[in-house]
């Protein structure tokens with residue numbers, strides 16, 4: 179009964195995570211779009227926005243959606259009277275983070291024996307996982323307080339280097355799939371912490387000043403704005419980690435951490451294209467760089483060539499390994515405790531069923547992701563035999 183109820187908890191959290199994440203990213207993309215598309219209402223001689231007298235509207239944008247016209251107005255920093263109600267946007271971020279951590283607990287940390295055990299035992303592996311989320315935020319936040327932050331390109335490369343190092347370190351301490359998910363959770367934690375510790379507090383100070391009718395302190399807006407911009411660039415990499423779950427050839431590749439870094443960097447470039455386009459700046463070079471980088475990744479990861487017949491492994495040799503090490507879970511009614519149905523509906527009982535997913539079997543078994551947590555105690559020679567069989571199927 180418990181595994182069944184845990185499956186529902188897992189499903190409910192995943193559903194919530196997706197809904198809240200869509201609301202968070204949707205709001206963030208919308209406000210980014212709004213900022214890029216608001217036309218200044220009054221322009222100076224060189225086209226710059228002239229902040230008008232107190233409370234002046236500095237820009238507006240018209241849009242049509244769902245059968246109605248909308249006009250959004252952007253106000254200057256000084257407002258005469260605090261409007262009621264004033265809408266804030268934070269529950270999306272907090273719910274996304276809380277449901278994400280819930281998923282991490284239900285899927286990875288509670289089931290550490292299955293999902294976290296690899297180079298490390300369950301306890302230390304979970305400690306590394308939890309620690310990575312805290313260390314990630316602390317290091318990033320400290321970096322944001324150095325002068326480096328004023329030089330966006332250098333800052334971007336340093337952060338990229340640190341994330342890559344984290345991906346490498348986690349890949350050498352945790353099973354491939356858990357390593358990916360923890361890098362994603364680390365980025366997600368930084369994004370949510372940016373909202374909680376910086377963006378919302380600085381907005382609160384801004385609003386407090388306005389409520390007291392005091393002149394604006396632009397540094398508050400700038401501080402929150404910078405972290406918002408960082409979050410904006412982090413959205414595509416974090417979404418990649420989420421979907422990578424369904425693509426074992428990414429995290430299961432022998433250089434999974436390089437793949438993560440390369441695809442993450444491409445995601446940042448794609449985001450940059452949209453930001454440049456939004457600001458009306460030239461973005462052709464950035465599109466070209468994204469295409470080149472995407473092509474290099476696809477070519478570099480192209481599958482291994484078919485193995486020669488010398489190390490040919492027949493299905494007769496592979497079958498008993500699959501039956502003893504995999505079929506406990508991957509069968510119509512699994513015997514492995516905790517499994518109520520074959521994971522992902524994947525049944526590995528016959529040669530045809532196994533051949534159909536041979537490529538996945540190759541990556542999953544070679545990278546040690548399967549058998550899950552090596553709960554079925556597969557030996558190294560068996561692993562080598564099964565991988566050789568899988569490679570020969572291409």
Ligand code: HEC
Pocket residue numbers: 292423424425426500503504505506507508514521522524535538539542543548549550553554556
């Ligand atoms: C203890 C249970 C268990 C054992 C034993 C096990 N698996 Fe899995 N396997 C899983 C689970 C759980 C998933 C689903 C992962 C997910 O949610 O994406 C899975 C997924 C897979 C996938 C699909 C990956 C994808 O994303 O499409 C393949 C291929 C696979 N296993 C192969 C194997 C092979 C080969 C063996 C034996 C060497 C094996 N598994 C043993 C639990 C197990």
